[in-house]
Amino acid sequence: MSSELPAISVQDVSKHFRVFAKPADRLKAAVRHRIGGLAKLVPARLLGTEGASEFHALQHVSFHVQKGETIGIIGRNGSGKSTLLQIICGTLTPSGGRVAINGRVAALLELGAGFNPEFTGRENVFMNAALLGLSKAQIEERLDAIFAFADIGDFVDQPVKTYSSGMYVRLAFAVIAHVDADVLVIDEALAVGDAFFTQKCMRFLRAFMERGTVLFVSHDTNAVVNLCTRVVWLDKGRVREIGPAKDVCDSYLEAFYEEQHRASGRSAHAPERSSVVRAIAEGDMRDQRALLVNASKLRNDVELFQFTADAKNFGLGGASIEHVGIEDGTGASLNWVVGGEIVCIRIAVKALQNLQRAIVGFIVRDRLGQNLFGDNTYLTTLNEPFAVAAGESFSVRFGFRMPVLPVGDYSVTVAVADGSQSDHVIHQWLHDAVLLKSHSTSVSTGLIGIPMHEIVLERDTLSEIGAAQ
Structure with missing residues (x-):
């Protein structure tokens, strides 16, 4: 001390x-x-x-x-x-x-x-x-x-x-x-x-x-x-x-939860396992609750705002981020997305000087600036570095399934750099390039929710219980 x-x-x-x-x-x-x-x-x-x-x-x-x-x-x-x-x-x-x-x-x-x-x-x-x-x-x-x-x-x-x-x-x-x-x-x-x-x-x-x-x-x-x-x-x-x-x-x-349970009179004992429920189709990796949730008021509607070109930024200036957009699988720009849907973040960049090993990435943050998820292109180009000549333009697409976001404001921060994961120079880091607003939520627990590929409930038969005893 x-x-x-x-x-x-x-x-x-x-x-x-x-x-x-x-x-x-x-x-x-x-x-x-x-x-x-x-x-x-x-x-x-x-x-x-x-x-x-x-x-x-x-x-x-x-x-x-x-x-x-x-x-x-x-x-x-x-x-x-x-x-x-x-x-x-x-x-x-x-x-x-x-x-x-x-x-x-x-x-x-x-x-x-x-x-x-x-x-x-x-x-x-x-x-x-x-x-x-x-x-x-x-x-x-x-x-x-x-x-x-x-x-x-x-x-x-x-x-x-x-x-x-x-x-x-x-x-x-x-x-x-x-x-x-x-x-x-x-x-x-x-x-x-x-x-x-x-x-x-x-x-x-x-x-x-x-x-x-x-x-x-x-x-x-x-x-x-x-x-x-x-x-x-x-x-x-x-x-x-x-x-x-x-x-x-x-x-x-x-x-807090113990007090809530006492107030509601709930039992502390674990509930019995129910019968097997499989609502997932063979080969279909959608969240099995999607149809029920999306047809109800629980649907996680996320509003998307336009790219903010003059957002606060820093960097050496060897490259410029020209556009950031959230699109569907066909490349069409989106104004809304539902938690659990597949979307793409597209980042358009112009090189203002030669880049030997261009790296582009994004981070999604909540209103308190906590990093929720993100990625970059470094591992994708690990064996074949992506070199760009001065004056050239290029774009990067990150495809993923949108998490379920609790109600609130979120932002997408993007960056372009040159080098490796551990040793690089940042040419432009653009804070809050795109804003997202989640208007409703469904099954999210924690900072974000992820679509479930499978949820199974099983009930033990009486014979199985007897054998176990």
């Missing part, structure tokens, strides 16, 4: 709130506190204490976050996550314990926090960045970069109260991305906003993780496992478990 001071130290933190049964009880308590010792001169029936109780939002919470760590905080609604973050950020005072922060903290908490709705976006940027430690000169120097990152156009000079939730998050994230923070605190805010901006935020977040400390709160355990090294699990205001991200998230999900 490093000998330097932790970035965040939470020691025995508790937070209690007084809860009143009626608004009148709250008023009485406020008056009683205001007049102090004079309260005993007032009849008890007027300033009674009835109706007041104490809610323990946090109870003796302790943990440390080392510099450079990315820590996740998980827990069900009401477990104390947001309260803890507000205490760490200094917007709420703990009832007991202490929090120590080493470095500048920038936070993206619930929508509306930190911005005055009556002020314009520009005014809020100056106010918010100043609160985060920037001078007026520093803010003015970075203003263009902040507005470019937010990309909300003329709305920067409109009152924030006219913003959509997505526009608010754009501006708020743009500010914290330009204040040279040492610690980032993010509370579910990336759950809103369009796919392009979410991907941009995730790229910034992953780059920040290489040099800074991140406290990440989410109900999405897949995102937590993907981003975080350790996780703090809060349960009813207490720390239930701290440890490696995967271990804690597994325990959290197990506890």
